[in-house]
Amino acid sequence: MADDELVIPKFDFDISTVHNSLVGKRFRAADTDYFIETAWQRTAFHLDESGAAVESEATIICTLGIEDENPDKPQPKKMIFNRPFYVLLKRTDAANPYFVLWAENPELMVKE
Numbered sequence: 001m002a003d004d005e006l007v008i009p010k011f012d013f014d015i016s017t018v019h020n021s022l023v024g025k026r027f028r029a030a031d032t033d034y035f036i037e038t039a040w041q042r043t044a045f046h047l048d049e050s051g052a053a054v055e056s057e058a059t060i061i062c063t064l065g066i067e068d069e070n071p072d073k074p075q076p077k078k079m080i081f082n083r084p085f086y087v088l089l090k091r092t093d094a095a096n097p098y099f100v101l102w103a104e105n106p107e108l109m110v111k112e
Contacts, residue, residue: 037063
């Protein structure tokens with residue numbers, strides 16, 4: 001009716017939260033160990049006389065295994081080719097390699 005009146009509190013917020021209580025936790029699912037690296041949530045809510053709107057999103061990033069002690073520092077990798085191996089050269093837009101080499105002995109390798 002024309003004389004109707006609605007007086008409500010107004011809300012308008014957009015809050016993001018990192019759930020530190022979850023970060024660093026380990027859990028096991030389907031016989032696999034996981035580690036929670038990130039647990040983030042965002043909630044937005046708007047309410048006034050004309051209506052309401054809500055948005056919500058969350059992200060949980062897990063890695064396999066144990067916590068990385070220093071995630072910003074690249075961990076060194078050792079890739080030692082001391083057994084027979086293949087060398088394949090392939091264009092990124094091709095389905096098959098254009099060159100394959102089976103390296104079984106050092107005959108064709110550069111000696112240092």
